[in-house]
Amino acid sequence: MLQLERIKEENKDILRLIGEVDASNSVLLDQSMQEILQQGATFLLIDGSQLAYISSAGLGVFMSYLDDFSEQGIRFAIFGLNEQVTEVFKILGLDRLIKIAPDKSTAITLGNES
Amino acid sequence: MSPKLKLSCCTSALVELRSFLQRSLEAYGFSEVDRHQVTLAVEEVCTNLIIHSHASNPKEVIYLEVKELEKKLAIEITDKGDAFNLLEYEVPDLKKVIEEKRKGGIGIFLVKKIMDEIEFESKNGKNTCRLIKKFPSTFEP
Numbered sequence: 001m002l003q004l005e006r007i008k009e010e011n012k013d014i015l016r017l018i019g020e021v022d023a024s025n026s027v028l029l030d031q032s033m034q035e036i037l038q039q040g041a042t043f044l045l046i047d048g049s050q051l052a053y054i055s056s057a058g059l060g061v062f063m064s065y066l067d068d069f070s071e072q073g074i075r076f077a078i079f080g081l082n083e084q085v086t087e088v089f090k091i092l093g094l095d096r097l098i099k100i101a102p103d104k105s106t107a108i109t110l111g112n113e114s
Numbered sequence: 115m116s117p118k119l120k121l122s123c124c125t126s127a128l129v130e131l132r133s134f135l136q137r138s139l140e141a142y143g144f145s146e147v148d149r150h151q152v153t154l155a156v157e158e159v160c161t162n163l164i165i166h167s168h169a170s171n172p173k174e175v176i177y178l179e180v181k182e183l184e185k186k187l188a189i190e191i192t193d194k195g196d197a198f199n200l201l202e203y204e205v206p207d208l209k210k211v212i213e214e215k216r217k218g219g220i221g222i223f224l225v226k227k228i229m230d231e232i233e234f235e236s237k238n239g240k241n242t243c244r245l246i247k248k249f250p251s252t253f254e255p
Contacts, residue, residue, distance in 0.1 A: 001129070020132070023161045024125035030217070053132070053150070055157055056221035063208075064215040084150035091151075091227045092220060093208060 001025075004032045007047075012108070013039075016047040021058030030061045037065070042074055045107050049080030059092060066097060079107035119178040121160065123168035128157055131178070135189075138180040142187055143253035152247050155228040156189050158221035159200065159243055167195030167241075182255060183246075186230070191243045197236040200225065200243065 002025040003018040013036045021029055036044060046062075062078075069076045077099035081089070089095050101107035117138040121127050135153040144152070160176055168174045174195065181188045205223045206216075226232065231246035249255075 020129070022125065022128045022157065023165065024128055026217075053154075055128075055154060055161065056224055057161070057217070060211075060217040060220055063212050063220070064217050066212050067215065084147050087147050087151065088154060088224070091224060097208075097212070 002028060004028060006032065006036065012043045012045055013041040014045045014047050014104075016050065017054075018050040020053040021051070022053070022055045023057040026055075026057035026061055029058055030064075033061065033065060037068070037074070043111055044069075044074060044076050045104065045111070046076075046078040047080055047104070048078050048085065049082075051081065051085055054085055054088065059088070059094065062098065063094070075111040077101055077107040077111040079104050116182065117180045121176045121178060122172045123164045123174040123176060124170055124172040125161065125164060127164075127172075128161065131157055131160055134178070135180075139187075142182075143250045144247075145250070148247070148250075151228045152187075152189070152245075155225045155245055156191070158225050159191055159245065162198060162200075162221060163191070163193055163195060167193065167198055186246050186248045189245045191245070193241055194239055195241070197241045199234045199236070201232060201234050 001019040002021055005016040005018065007014040007016065015032055015036060079101040080103060081100065089100060099110040101110050119134045121131055132153055135156055136149065139149045139152060163176055164170055176191060176193045179190045181190060200222050203222050205226060206219045211219055229245045230248050233244040235242050
């Protein structure tokens, strides 16, 4: 089960992932990301504090946007991931390609650095 | 008794697979991170089979069995679809995956990083993939 919540905070768009992302629902994550970007987001934060699980289908969605983010100057960071999910990002080396922060305020600071 | 599961070939069955694995992996002294990763590796193989070998046909099935071997645990995945030998699968370069905006191709990379050994055989139309993880040194069966 995956639930997605969108929150707008000043110039930031926050996408909260609740539950588990796998091959059955990663398309929903993709759609939400696409919608947010089409509406002109300049700073996208993923709130992963309620994300229990993510498989390569979900990680692949994030990866497919990384080039667009850097080409279009969109700031992007993920925060609040639990230990198990963080380790999965690390196995792939995604922690070196995506800004990953323990909490929202650190994520905002990291996002503003680029 | 080794735990067994018959899984329908549709991605909506993955949630059932995860709860089966979480239950079956509890007894061997693995850390929470290890249990999470082994679950992920098995799911990645099954997702590949469901989508690529069985075209997400819910009438077709995959069989799983968790077997305790000496000093290690084997999760055996058998099916009768087109054989997918992940040992022969060349892991893509992460930078290339990003450049090409591909949304797949990294699952098997995860499997190879997580598991200690991978075995594959295809005989008489039946494919068997064995994902093996060593028990933690503190575990005594």
